[in-house]
Amino acid sequence: MLKEAVDFLNCRSGGIILDGTIGGGGHACEILKRTDPDGILVGIDLDDDALHESRRKLKPFSERVFLMQGNFADMKTILSSLNIKAVDGILLDLGVSSHQLETTTRGFSFSSDAPLDMRMDQRSGFSAYDLVNTAPEGELEKIIRDYGEEFRARKIVSALSKQRKLAPIRTTRELAEIVMRAMPHPVKRRRIHPATKTFQALRIAVNDELSNLHTSLNDGIDLLRKSGRFSVISFHSLEDRIVKNVFRSWEKGCICPPDFPICACNRKKKLTVITKKPIMPGEAEINSNPRARSARLRTAERV
Numbered sequence: 485m486l487k488e489a490v491d492f493l494n495c496r497s498g499g500i501i502l503d504g505t506i507g508g509g510g511h512a513c514e515i516l517k518r519t520d521p522d523g524i525l526v527g528i529d530l531d532d533d534a535l536h537e538s539r540r541k542l543k544p545f546s547e548r549v550f551l552m553q554g555n556f557a558d559m560k561t562i563l564s565s566l567n568i569k570a571v572d573g574i575l576l577d578l579g580v581s582s583h584q585l586e587t588t589t590r591g592f593s594f595s596s597d598a599p600l601d602m603r604m605d606q607r608s609g610f611s612a613y614d615l616v617n618t619a620p621e622g623e624l625e626k627i628i629r630d631y632g633e634e635f636r637a638r639k640i641v642s643a644l645s646k647q648r649k650l651a652p653i654r655t656t657r658e659l660a661e662i663v664m665r666a667m668p669h670p671v672k673r674r675r676i677h678p679a680t681k682t683f684q685a686l687r688i689a690v691n692d693e694l695s696n697l698h699t700s701l702n703d704g705i706d707l708l709r710k711s712g713r714f715s716v717i718s719f720h721s722l723e724d725r726i727v728k729n730v731f732r733s734w735e736k737g738c739i740c741p742p743d744f745p746i747c748a749c750n751r752k753k754k755l756t757v758i759t760k761k762p763i764m765p766g767e768a769e770i771n772s773n774p775r776a777r778s779a780r781l782r783t784a785e786r787v
């Protein structure tokens with residue numbers, strides 16, 4: 485949803501746009517074209533590989549681009565280090581990039597065998613290997629149930645636990661096979677691999693994805709100038725729910741119980757939600773990129 489997401493940002497020349505998930509620079513390139521000749525783009529990514537790729541792609545615009553390795557949850561500090569106090573637009577295109585998924589050594593996918601890693605930021609000292617092999621059973625079960633929306637979490641964790649007592653679980657294939665063995669027969673025959681939800685859950689936990697999203701939405705809203713736009717593309721229902729709820733709560737402002745005679749929370753409306761329903765990809769996009777099937781775009785405007 486490159487075009488739709490960038491359209492909603494209302495880019496104009498001279499504008500300052502923050503792309504919090506610059507990845508390979510696809511959205512950023514379009515933003516830079518639309519903010520020609522003097523708009524500024526600040527690009528953030530946790531992943532050094534992504535920054536290399538986007539630096540290469542955005543070379544023609546290099547004097548208008550600032551690329552920073554970091555977490556979008558730290559966008560306030562990152563912008564302040566560049567002496568930027570407010571922006572005209574923010575884009576978050578959440579989740580892993582195709583490049584990360586397809587780089588076998590990164591361990592995001594079980595389609596090839598790789599060390600259990602899943603760190604977006606390779607400087608981080610905590611990987612999926614640490615989580616799977618050292619987390620207490622109860623914590624692992626909660627992660628797989630809540631972040632993977634997997635109701636067979638108990639069964640999966642008991643299989644993982646049995647295995648890790650014998651030897652550490654080292655690779656993506658090993659993990660996928662343990663999950664597969666823990667599943668009842670009808671689930672084993674499904675088109676979608678039974679370990680898909682477990683992998684999603686572990687990745688979310690390793691990268692603290694939901695808490696980062698929450699922080700960045702609340703901080704980002706305060707960084708927007710009046711009429712500035714915040715666009716978020718999410719890839720699963722947990723993320724989309726957070727975006728919807730945070731946007732709605734700042735559209736509403738006051739959160740006092742309805743029977744309060746006057747407002748006691750002093751929370752003021754900060755946003756108007758532009759997309760009353762999430763925008764979904766069209767058939768052509770899904771055909772050319774099946775991963776886009778679950779994408780949802782929401783945009784809000786600062787009042």
Ligand SMILES: C[S@@+](CC[C@H](N)C(=O)[O-])C[C@H]1O[C@@H](n2cnc3c(N)ncnc32)[C@H](O)[C@@H]1O
Nearest residue numbers: 505507508509510511529530531555556577581
């Ligand atoms: C779906 S890709 C973005 C693709 C990009 N829009 C493009 O056009 O190429 C998501 C990117 O966000 C990065 N990312 C995920 N969580 C992040 C976070 N909390 N802070 C910064 N970058 C993050 C990932 O490393 C990945 O490169």
